[in-house]
Amino acid sequence: MTPVPDPLPPGVLSVALVSEHASPLAVLGGVDAGGQNVHVAALAGALADRGHRVTVHTRRDAPDLPDRVPLRAGVEVHHVSAGPPEPVPKDRLLPYMEDFGHHLARVWRARPPDVVHSHYWMSGLASLRAARTLGLPLLHTYHALGTVKRRHQGRADTSPPERIACEIEVGLGCDRVVATCRDEVAELARMGVPADRTVVVPCGVDTGRFTPLGPAAPRGPHRYRLLQLGRLVPRKGAAVSIAALARLPGTELVVAGGPPRDLLDDDPEVRRLRGVARDAGVADRVRFIGGVGGDRVPPLLRSADVVLCPADYEPFGIVPLEAMACGRPVVASAVGGQLDTVTDPGTGRLVPPLDPGALARAVAGLLADPAARAACGAAGRRRVLGRYDWARIAAATEAAYCEVLDTQPAATG
Known part of the structure; x- marks a missing residue:
C-alpha cells in the first residue's frame, strides 16, 4: 500500500506542473527545446521560493532516466513513461497522451496535488482527463496556439490535425487559462474560449542571472555584433536576419541555437541558412555557434550591440526579456507577445515580420x-525589473491558483 503523505503546512500548496515534451532538464536550442523549458523550470523554482512544493511531470525520453530527479529545493522532476523512452518530435506525441494521462491519474490518486497547471496543448489534454477523473483543479498555459501556427505555416504546419479541436476542449474544460499575452486572449476568444475564463500572466526572466554587469563573450573582428538566440526553426526568422545583414556593413551576426557545434554541419536548417548567407554575400559575417548551455547565455547577450528577435510569429518570446535584462536593445517583429514586452522606441524597435529592409533600417x-x-538598454532593464521578474510572475500565478481554489466546492466527509 502506498503511504499517505504528511499534510503540508497551512498556506503551502502541492503544485503539479505538466510539461509533456519540454523538460526543465533539457539542453536549450534544439528543435523542441526552448522557451517553454525555461518557463517551466523557472516557474517551478519561483513557486518553491514562495514555499510551495512542486513536481514537474514530463515524458521519459531516455531509458536510463531516473523516475524522479531533484531539480532544486522544493522541486522535483518526474519522468512519465508514455511512448518509447527516446526522443520523439513533439508533433508525434499525441498517440501517447492517453497513457500519459492514465499515469498522471495513478500518481495523483495516491498523492493528489492541490492544483494542476499544464503547459502546452497535449499536456492539457492528458491533464484534463486525469483531473476530471479525480476532481482536481486545473489551470492551463498554451505557450503556442494551433490556429496561429496554421495561419502562418499553412501546409508546412506539422501539427496533428486534431490540435485545434483539442485546444478548444482544454480551454473550455479547464478551470482557468493562464495566457501569456493580450494577443493570446484575443486569439482564444476567436476560438470560442471566453475572455472571462483567462488571466494574463506573462513569462518571466531571472533578473539576478541576466544582468548588464558581468563577463561578456569574446567579440569577433567586426565593429558591431548582432545576436539571434533561440530554437533554430524557420519561423524564428534567422533567414530574415541574414538578409538584413547584407545591408549592414562592418557587422557580424551570431546565431545561437540548434544542435551542438560539432553537429551543425549535419543540420538541415543550418545548411539552408548557410546557403542564404552565401547567396546574400555575407557568409563570412555569419557565425553559427550551436546550442548553448544556460551559463553561456548572459555573457553572449552582453557581447551584442543589438539582439534580434525577427520571428514570423511569436506566442510570447523569452529572449527579448533576457536581452532587456542584460541591458541590450532589442529589434523584434511586431507580433504576439513581443507587442507586450518590447516598447518602441523605449526598449528597442518593433518592425513588420518577414521584412529584411525594415529590420536593417531599425x-x-x-x-x-x-x-x-544605451538608453534602450537602461529602459529595458527597468521594464524587466518592474514587470517580468520571476518573483512577480510566481506571485501572480499563485494568485490565479488561489482564485481557482477559492471557487472549488468544499470537500465533504
Missing part, C-alpha cells in the same frame, strides 16, 4: 547612435 539606426542603444 538596426542601422541603433548602431549609428550609441546613446540611443
Whole structure:
C-alpha cells in the first residue's frame, strides 16, 4: 500500500506542473527545446521560493532516466513513461497522451496535488482527463496556439490535425487559462474560449542571472555584433536576419541555437541558412555557434550591440526579456507577445515580420547612435525589473491558483 503523505503546512500548496515534451532538464536550442523549458523550470523554482512544493511531470525520453530527479529545493522532476523512452518530435506525441494521462491519474490518486497547471496543448489534454477523473483543479498555459501556427505555416504546419479541436476542449474544460499575452486572449476568444475564463500572466526572466554587469563573450573582428538566440526553426526568422545583414556593413551576426557545434554541419536548417548567407554575400559575417548551455547565455547577450528577435510569429518570446535584462536593445517583429514586452522606441524597435529592409533600417539606426542603444538598454532593464521578474510572475500565478481554489466546492466527509 502506498503511504499517505504528511499534510503540508497551512498556506503551502502541492503544485503539479505538466510539461509533456519540454523538460526543465533539457539542453536549450534544439528543435523542441526552448522557451517553454525555461518557463517551466523557472516557474517551478519561483513557486518553491514562495514555499510551495512542486513536481514537474514530463515524458521519459531516455531509458536510463531516473523516475524522479531533484531539480532544486522544493522541486522535483518526474519522468512519465508514455511512448518509447527516446526522443520523439513533439508533433508525434499525441498517440501517447492517453497513457500519459492514465499515469498522471495513478500518481495523483495516491498523492493528489492541490492544483494542476499544464503547459502546452497535449499536456492539457492528458491533464484534463486525469483531473476530471479525480476532481482536481486545473489551470492551463498554451505557450503556442494551433490556429496561429496554421495561419502562418499553412501546409508546412506539422501539427496533428486534431490540435485545434483539442485546444478548444482544454480551454473550455479547464478551470482557468493562464495566457501569456493580450494577443493570446484575443486569439482564444476567436476560438470560442471566453475572455472571462483567462488571466494574463506573462513569462518571466531571472533578473539576478541576466544582468548588464558581468563577463561578456569574446567579440569577433567586426565593429558591431548582432545576436539571434533561440530554437533554430524557420519561423524564428534567422533567414530574415541574414538578409538584413547584407545591408549592414562592418557587422557580424551570431546565431545561437540548434544542435551542438560539432553537429551543425549535419543540420538541415543550418545548411539552408548557410546557403542564404552565401547567396546574400555575407557568409563570412555569419557565425553559427550551436546550442548553448544556460551559463553561456548572459555573457553572449552582453557581447551584442543589438539582439534580434525577427520571428514570423511569436506566442510570447523569452529572449527579448533576457536581452532587456542584460541591458541590450532589442529589434523584434511586431507580433504576439513581443507587442507586450518590447516598447518602441523605449526598449528597442518593433518592425513588420518577414521584412529584411525594415529590420536593417531599425538596426542601422541603433548602431549609428550609441546613446540611443544605451538608453534602450537602461529602459529595458527597468521594464524587466518592474514587470517580468520571476518573483512577480510566481506571485501572480499563485494568485490565479488561489482564485481557482477559492471557487472549488468544499470537500465533504
